[in-house]
Amino acid sequence: MDFLTPPTWADALAIRAERPDAVPIAGGTDVMVELNFHRRRPGVLLDLTRIGDLTTWSLDGELLRIGAGVSYTRIIEELGDRLPGLAMAARTVGSPQIRNRGTLGGNLGSASPAGDGHPPLLAADAHVELASVRGTRLVPVDGFFTGPKRSVLAPDELIAAVWVRPADGPEQFSKIGTRNAMVIAVSSFSLALHPGRRAVGTGIGSAAPTPRRATDAELYAAGELPWDTLAALEPGVARRFGELVAEAASPIDDVRGTAAYRRHALAVLARRTLTWAWRDLCG
């Protein structure tokens, strides 16, 4: 095995192009578990932690560009005001030690249906910046995942950054697990209200082969919410929204929960997060 530590992004892309057997490693919180348990024996470990650009974020026009190597702890501390939904999700990841090390790029790289970073990125219409020696492309998050632990990331590509608009309305994230820390979601849900354009964003986690949006639920809520009057949310609207979110999922039975439970939980999470977010909006 080789351990390569490219000092620059260009060097990393060159290695990635030349060595298809290279496994990128950022925070290592997924990769090292696989190595420690002999589940993976890559030809090359490609360490991304020396590339300064990857660990920076910036406001570029109206969009935030978050380097793939920014840790959850930094997302919470430095971006929590602008991306409250993503920060809420980040606070539920693992433990302080995992959040200090784990990155958004690594979460996308693993592409787990249960990755907690994904639902808020879906709800906020984020894009993923992928790069290779061939060039750079921007992929909408809802087109990034192709199956459990699979994505459109090509063998010669690396995840450079996530592009996302700062929240323009209330955001919420909620997750079901067996304890408050250190749990893989049984199911999770993210919601973003965009009062300016009267739209609603959603993201479902851990209840389908990939993280996904609940498009029918988004359109339903956008049409039914009393944007003009900012009147209290009708319980019937919140309930119907929950049903539509549950219908958008296609969960399975596994060790963490049954499909039926996941659907039920999602309906509850969706109803609650909409209620909280609408209350936030109305003040």
Place this chain on the structure above:
Amino acid sequence: MRVTCTVNGTSRTADDVWEGESLLYVLRERLGLPGSKNACEQGECGSCTVYLDGTAVCACLVAAGQAAGRDVRTVEGLAPEGDLDPVQRAFLQAGAVQCGFCTPGLIVSVHDLLARVPRPTDPQIREALAGNLCRCTGYEKIMDAVRLAAATASEPGAAAAGPDGAGSR
């Protein structure tokens, strides 16, 4: 491969390191620092917690090569040889150590917490220690130890205080 990093203030070199090896293995098996414990090797238990460039991390999830040239501080390096850090002293005074396996990781996590939040609330303590598992104590004595360490640190005259604060004034 060869890995050189600063460990507890001293430059240390390990040879014949396997490229997929963890920092935890290097510390324990190659550098003779068994303070950091190996229980799960998957980030779940926190018994391997060390500082990497001042940030608390699970050493079992850091690739050895990622630590090269960096600054590592383990439980062995929190206090000078023969002395104890106030957090270590508080754990002893509060009876927060039973089998002791979780203790080094907890000490580093608490040390990190108190450096960031000198007077943490109980929920802040629980949140900060969510990644450190203890199978013996039931955590109550650990909570006592953290409260004691915080009180001791913020009251300079109270260094000799007992677990209940008696003797501090």
